[in-house]
Amino acid sequence: MIIDRRKFLKISSLSLINFIVHNTNVWAEKDRYIKFHDVTKCIGCKRCMSACKRWNKLKLDRNEDLTDRETDLTGNTWVVVNLIRDQRNVENLFYIHWACQHCEKPACMGACPVSAIKQYLTGAVVIDENKCIGCRYCYQSCPYKIPRFDFEKRVSRKCTLCYDRIPRLKPACVEACPVSALDFGLRNEILSKVKPLLEKKDYYLLGEIEAGGTNFLTLLPSPPQNFGLVVAPPKTVNESFDKLRISSYGILTGLSFFIVFYLYSKVFKHDQN
Amino acid sequence: MIKIKITNKIHYQLWLVILSFIILLGIYSLILSLVFTPEIFEFSLKIIWALMVSNYIFFVVSGTGLCMITSLGHIFGIKKYEQISKFGLYLAILTILFGMISIGFHLGRPDRLIYNILTPNPVSAIWWMGTLYSFYLIFLLVEFWCLIRQDLLKIAETKGGFKKRFYEMLALKGLWHKLITYLPSITEHQISKIVGVLALITGMSATSTLGAVFGHTESRFFWYGGFYPSYMLISAFFSGLAWFLGTIILIHKILNIVIENSLKCLILELSQILTLFLGLNMCLVSLKLWFGLDNIIEIMTIEILLTGPFKYSFWIFEILLGNIIPITILLYSIRRELLSGIMYASFFILLGIFFARYNFLIVGQIYPLFNPLGKSPLEIIPSFFPTIFEIFLILGLFGGFLFCLSLGLKYLPILDKYKS
Numbered sequence A: 001m002i003i004d005r006r007k008f009l010k011i012s013s014l015s016l017i018n019f020i021v022h023n024t025n026v027w028a029e030k031d032r033y034i035k036f037h038d039v040t041k042c043i044g045c046k047r048c049m050s051a052c053k054r055w056n057k058l059k060l061d062r063n064e065d066l067t068d069r070e071t072d073l074t075g076n077t078w079v080v081v082n083l084i085r086d087q088r089n090v091e092n093l094f095y096i097h098w099a100c101q102h103c104e105k106p107a108c109m110g111a112c113p114v115s116a117i118k119q120y121l122t123g124a125v126v127i128d129e130n131k132c133i134g135c136r137y138c139y140q141s142c143p144y145k146i147p148r149f150d151f152e153k154r155v156s157r158k159c160t161l162c163y164d165r166i167p168r169l170k171p172a173c174v175e176a177c178p179v180s181a182l183d184f185g186l187r188n189e190i191l192s193k194v195k196p197l198l199e200k201k202d203y204y205l206l207g208e209i210e211a212g213g214t215n216f217l218t219l220l221p222s223p224p225q226n227f228g229l230v231v232a233p234p235k236t237v238n239e240s241f242d243k244l245r246i247s248s249y250g251i252l253t254g255l256s257f258f259i260v261f262y263l264y265s266k267v268f269k270h271d272q273n
Numbered sequence B: 001m002i003k004i005k006i007t008n009k010i011h012y013q014l015w016l017v018i019l020s021f022i023i024l025l026g027i028y029s030l031i032l033s034l035v036f037t038p039e040i041f042e043f044s045l046k047i048i049w050a051l052m053v054s055n056y057i058f059f060v061v062s063g064t065g066l067c068m069i070t071s072l073g074h075i076f077g078i079k080k081y082e083q084i085s086k087f088g089l090y091l092a093i094l095t096i097l098f099g100m101i102s103i104g105f106h107l108g109r110p111d112r113l114i115y116n117i118l119t120p121n122p123v124s125a126i127w128w129m130g131t132l133y134s135f136y137l138i139f140l141l142v143e144f145w146c147l148i149r150q151d152l153l154k155i156a157e158t159k160g161g162f163k164k165r166f167y168e169m170l171a172l173k174g175l176w177h178k179l180i181t182y183l184p185s186i187t188e189h190q191i192s193k194i195v196g197v198l199a200l201i202t203g204m205s206a207t208s209t210l211g212a213v214f215g216h217t218e219s220r221f222f223w224y225g226g227f228y229p230s231y232m233l234i235s236a237f238f239s240g241l242a243w244f245l246g247t248i249i250l251i252h253k254i255l256n257i258v259i260e261n262s263l264k265c266l267i268l269e270l271s272q273i274l275t276l277f278l279g280l281n282m283c284l285v286s287l288k289l290w291f292g293l294d295n296i297i298e299i300m301t302i303e304i305l306l307t308g309p310f311k312y313s314f315w316i317f318e319i320l321l322g323n324i325i326p327i328t329i330l331l332y333s334i335r336r337e338l339l340s341g342i343m344y345a346s347f348f349i350l351l352g353i354f355f356a357r358y359n360f361l362i363v364g365q366i367y368p369l370f371n372p373l374g375k376s377p378l379e380i381i382p383s384f385f386p387t388i389f390e391i392f393l394i395l396g397l398f399g400g401f402l403f404c405l406s407l408g409l410k411y412l413p414i415l416d417k418y419k420s
Helices: A005-021 A024-031 A047-055 A107-111 A137-141 A172-176 A187-200 A242-268 B009-035 B051-074 B079-106 B125-158 B161-170 B173-180 B188-215 B227-254 B261-294 B296-306 B311-336 B339-366 B388-411
Strands: A033-038 A080-085 A093-098 A117-119 A125-127 A148-150 A155-157 A182-186 A204-206 A216-220
Touching: A033 A187, A047 A080, A047 A172, A093 A216, A107 A117, A107 A137, A125 A155, A172 A182, A182 A187, A187 A204, A187 A216, A242 B051, A242 B188, A242 B227, B009 B388, B051 B079, B051 B125, B051 B188, B051 B227, B051 B339, B051 B388, B079 B125, B079 B227, B079 B261, B079 B388, B125 B161, B125 B173, B125 B188, B161 B173, B188 B227, B227 B261, B227 B339, B261 B296, B261 B311, B261 B339, B296 B311, B296 B339, B311 B339
Parallel strands: A033 A216
Antiparallel strands: A033 A182, A080 A093, A117 A125, A148 A155, A204 A216
């Protein structure tokens, strides 16, 4: 195939833009580890929450108790387990383990102005607490609204997928689970185990396609909307030229102002009154 | 140049003392947040961008508008606008400065802003906004300094002792002469023009990027899209106009200065433009709400704004006080050349814009929320009323703004023609 100069420039520039815009970690598919949660197995003991606090040295929150009261994520609670009713089938109640989904294309990483959010080759998305300026844009851009502001440290914090343990050890929450409702392993291996379940029953695998595929998969007995869970779109804004497209509206308005000002100045240049 | 004379010194000093008390209120609340926890500024953990951010938007966006108006004079060369260049630029500097202070209070660790330079993230809209606003402030300061330098030297000639040295230092008398030898055939006016163009470009880009900060957040349906990068620029222009018209008429009234015919004509002309832009603003707000009707979550957000807990804030403050009443007053005042009416209308507009920024910011964050218990949307709306310490801090910021404006009026040559 003969590639002329024009075609060469086109291909190379598109590749370059693709390299800049896209996350380079997508090629490390075989090294990607994921956390998996089977909602149907979870007994709601909340040992995962305690283990997370112990390993990450997180403080107790105010009024914190391990009951079935609805718990929310905070700067010191990176994992929550809530008893949630299936809104379509009200007799069914499930314990759902909720934490950072570790998106393959994290919107938070593209939003952080000081590059404090890093994605490790293992798939973990981690906030560098020594670099975070506490602007909380990561929270705004996150489709799941996960990173929380710690008022004591004055930075955003969230689950790190125990990047400092893997692959030598499993994440603290997974190791603490007494009924194997939580699992951890290579993405391909876990998916091959889960796929037959999806085919047999009408289950839903949250995180398979959302936000470009996440590194935390949750097996739900019915669609996530029934549990009031946020469902991210398959593509996040970082994945495309969407940011550029949105910004271009402002550029066009700015140019219009310049043109109007110029024409106005041409007409009224010497007008005193 | 005729120097300003504050005829009633006691009134002026009393005014400064009152402002100092208001500033102290802000400092008190700031110290409390540093000693205890910044949580005292947070009315809800789910609405994490609160009053400080809306105040930042209010200030910096207006600042860009002021820069756009002043650029018509010494950049686009329209003679009648040249008389307002210095005053407009001074206001623009103050607004951007107090906007930045406001966002500094919001940030958890503003001391780490050095990472904005060390580890930049060019795909982040906030990075672009911060960088562009920083350059914008520098360009504005240089532009303003170039415009007032000759006046500073003239003031220095009339003074003696410490004051003389102070004004000479402000004008960089010795240093500038040495520097100018390396830059032959370039005058301060030319430098101000070049820097002014840069300030205008960076300011407008920064404000548009501020809109993009919201436009890029795909998970906030009310903000997402290309509307806000454009709208921020349009609202910048009319909020800048309101700032300018309100303050210039008020200052002339307080100082008992007669408004010259040329300035009066300009004020009337700008008021007409302001009325036009207010009409455009109402159309754009309606358009935004209309476009939002294609998405169920955005419909719920719009419901909260129009008929929910934000209805008074939206209908009374943003629409009635911020648009309808000012348009009526402006139309009446322009026909009868009533400058007081224009001044009141401008302050109503500023009040409306303050509420508009608050509504836009807070309502935009209400959805989507993690709603596992299937409650109705109105049940899970978090608290959105500012805390008392937040209000203190905002008062302190406005106090500081007015304090700097009062000092500038007395000590800096920011109005071209003064009559005591």
